[in-house]
Amino acid sequence: MAKAFDLRKQTGFTPVAMLCFALLYMPIILLVVYSFNAGSAISDWQGFSFRWYEAAWQNEQVKEATVRSLIVAGAATLIATTAATLAALATTRGKPFKGQTAVFALINQPLMVPEIVTAVALLVVFALVKVQTGYTGLGYLILAHSAFCIPFAFMPIRARLQGMDLTLEQAAADLYATPWQAFRFVTLPLLWPGVLAGAMLAFVISLDDVVITEFVKTAGQDTLPTYMLGQLRRTVTPEINAISTALLAISVLLVVFFFLANRRKT
């Protein structure tokens, strides 16, 4: 009993926590393991092979969906990050202003409204626009993704700006820098880690979206997640596991990178 009575310990909490971690990871690990299955049944292990990765690599639909996912996520990240950076500058500089609450409400709105409601709303409005303009390109997806990525880009950028020292900008202004020069040579370099973090979050969020994409896309505009959702209705082969594992690897890499970059800073 010498060391056993740890004040912080609550009976039974550690086993539950361990169970929790095990349950969180077991399904993902199984998914990854079975992506290397040589057989074509999902849960019948028949030896190791890269067969399903090759199949996915050669699947034209998967290729197209991947390219489309990257185009949409890239464009949405660019738009959302730029818009969020400008908005963050507007809301952290100077005194609080009239309408600030409304601005924050608008920026955070995509986080509070259930995704399915936003998806339906966009379906309705874009249907009208499609009839009026006849345009059916990727623009709708890019616009929709940009909107729900803005709050995710906004959070780290604003946090970074709030932690920044304003006196450097003031010094630049005192030394006759134009506002643009002050921004370009003082503010932006200091803000850059926040912008990068915001862009990474926006990219992952866009890449992962299923619901809004499913409702907004025109026929034949599948992204990787909506392609997978469609496949789940048919007979599923480990090809889906292979695609999932690849997507998983990208997300994990970005998140770990983001996490490490953030930790070093503080």
Added chain:
Amino acid sequence: MTDVSAEASPEPRSKAASLDRHAVRNRALLLTPAMLVLICAASGPLIFVVIYSFLTAGDYGGVIWQFSLDGWTSVFIERDIFDGTLSIADAHLSIFWRSVKLSLLTTLLAFIFGFPTAYFIATRPRKQRDIWMLLIIIPFWTNLLIRTFAIMEVIRNEGVVNSALMAIGIIDQPIQLLFTDFAILTGMVYVYLPLMVLPVYASMERLDFSLIEAAYDLYATRWQVLRRIIIPVVKPGIIAGSILVFVPSLGAYVTPRVLGGGTKLMLGNLIELQFGQGRNWPLGAALSITLLAIVMVALIIYVRKAGKEDVGHG
């Protein structure tokens, strides 16, 4: 581009006024792109959903621009297609009930698993905590569809759960787990659990453990310490976590669609159905507004209860 000049050392009054006006204009310019995107593709479209809920359904989907309350009445009442009699819409009510029931259960289970986990992380040495948190965050940022698919693999007839149960000899035939309410519940707890752990951990980190020491000195039992000290302090985090789990559960679409197999619907799937095969856009719009209203009530309760307490967000 920034209004740094406006914040430089004090200026004569008239010049300051002109700089102020300059700053206001700059701020408006800076806010324009974000506001424009959000109004076009987030807030603006919601207004259309409200309008559509008061229109007449078109024969092949879409709407006829004619005022009608049919969308709203058919949320709860249905007209028999043969004799035109009115009755309570049992199908809708059962889906509402399933959505609320499963979301509440999800929240409860997420708490039962999430609270001890958050406590465990908060009591690790400082250096270790980041690593444990990363282990929670990684699944959180993994594609929702992939996680749902992973759960599907585990609970399918040939999956690990059934194989294990058969190997031990508890059952000799696979039990049907997939495409049941149980499957949806499992999936939702799995998918939304990190949303409980993150805010609970955030408030747990602020817990002063000398309070616990003092309680033990005064002969409190472990249960009393938990109930009288830990839970009250962590309460804002628990409320935040519950809201963060409950709200997306209620509007869940992907998880019930994949794990419910198209027969066990939730509110999100019912809404989709009205815009797809159901071809009743006003009803779909009315259901969407109803869902949104429930979520808003939950958020308002949260804001009231948690007060100015910070919400830890991903």
